[in-house]
Amino acid sequence: MAAEVGRSHTTIRRVRNAFGLRPHPSEKFMLSSGPLFVDKMQDIVGLYISLPDRTVVLRLDQKSQIKALDR
Template identity: 45%
Template sequence: MEEVVVRTLEEAPEGATHWSRRELNARVEEFKISTDPLLIDKIRDVVGLYLSPPEHAVVFSADERPHIQAIG
């Protein structure tokens, strides 16, 4: 998984400007999805901040362990 992330940040596919989902999927054999029953609500909250932020909003994001997938 780490290799996929590093390569997608450092390279673009031949003849393209960015990676498509299909191209990325071809590189990943396994990906773990959170079993958190509130995951969809949490995703909507975060995406909502980016798509329609409150006026004068500042959004901070922190990940103490960027090499480990956060679950929960």
């Protein structure tokens, strides 16, 4: 990221820490059992393979604790 935006690694770390940003976690993988999982996965993978110009991809997670509180 630092090389891409032309800043130092230290600057990137400071910005991430200031805003509480974290890199995408990759130490675990949970496969969804949702009925539309395959369709959604194909849409998302398709975006990454052939990303239209001037596109931003955001990832939002719903925490399982929040689901439990809603019940």
